[in-house]
Amino acid sequence: MNDEIKLANQLGFTFFSANRLFNKFYQQALEPFALTYPQYLILLHLWERDNQTLRELGLELGLANNKLRPLLGRLKKDGWIARSSVPYDKRQFAVKLTEKGKDSQAVILKAVSELVGRDHLNIERYRQALKVNEELLTALESAVKNE
Structure with a gap:
C-alpha cells in the first residue's frame, strides 16, 4: 500500500483527531x-x-440552523443567553447574553487561560499553526465553493 494513502498520513484524519482532542482539552x-x-x-x-x-451566528460559526438551534436552546435553558424576536423577519430570532453570560466571561476565560498555561503550549508555535490552518481553511473553502 502506498504510504500517502495510509490513514495516519491523511491530513483530514489529523484534523479529525485534533478536533476530538481539542474538545477533550477544553x-x-x-x-x-x-x-x-x-x-x-x-x-x-x-x-x-x-x-x-440566528443567521449571523450561523454564518460566523459555520453552523447550519439545525446544528445551532440545539446549542442555543441549551444555553438559554441554562441561563447564559436570551432570545428575542426580530421584527423584520418572523423566522429569525436575536440572541444576546444574559447577566450570567456577561458576568461569567472573566472567570471562564481565566479557567481556559490557566489550562493553556498549565500545559505550557509554546505561543509562537501555536501562532504558526494557526496561520497554516487559516491558509488551509481558505484553500478548502475555495475548493468547496468551486464544486
Missing part, C-alpha cells in the same frame, strides 16, 4: 460551568459582539 476548563466546547465558541462570539440573529 472540557477540562469548561466542565465546572457545564459548557461544551461548541457552546463556549458561541459565548466567545457573543462576548465579541452581542445581540446577533
Whole structure:
C-alpha cells in the first residue's frame, strides 16, 4: 500500500483527531460551568459582539440552523443567553447574553487561560499553526465553493 494513502498520513484524519482532542482539552476548563466546547465558541462570539440573529451566528460559526438551534436552546435553558424576536423577519430570532453570560466571561476565560498555561503550549508555535490552518481553511473553502 502506498504510504500517502495510509490513514495516519491523511491530513483530514489529523484534523479529525485534533478536533476530538481539542474538545477533550477544553472540557477540562469548561466542565465546572457545564459548557461544551461548541457552546463556549458561541459565548466567545457573543462576548465579541452581542445581540446577533440566528443567521449571523450561523454564518460566523459555520453552523447550519439545525446544528445551532440545539446549542442555543441549551444555553438559554441554562441561563447564559436570551432570545428575542426580530421584527423584520418572523423566522429569525436575536440572541444576546444574559447577566450570567456577561458576568461569567472573566472567570471562564481565566479557567481556559490557566489550562493553556498549565500545559505550557509554546505561543509562537501555536501562532504558526494557526496561520497554516487559516491558509488551509481558505484553500478548502475555495475548493468547496468551486464544486
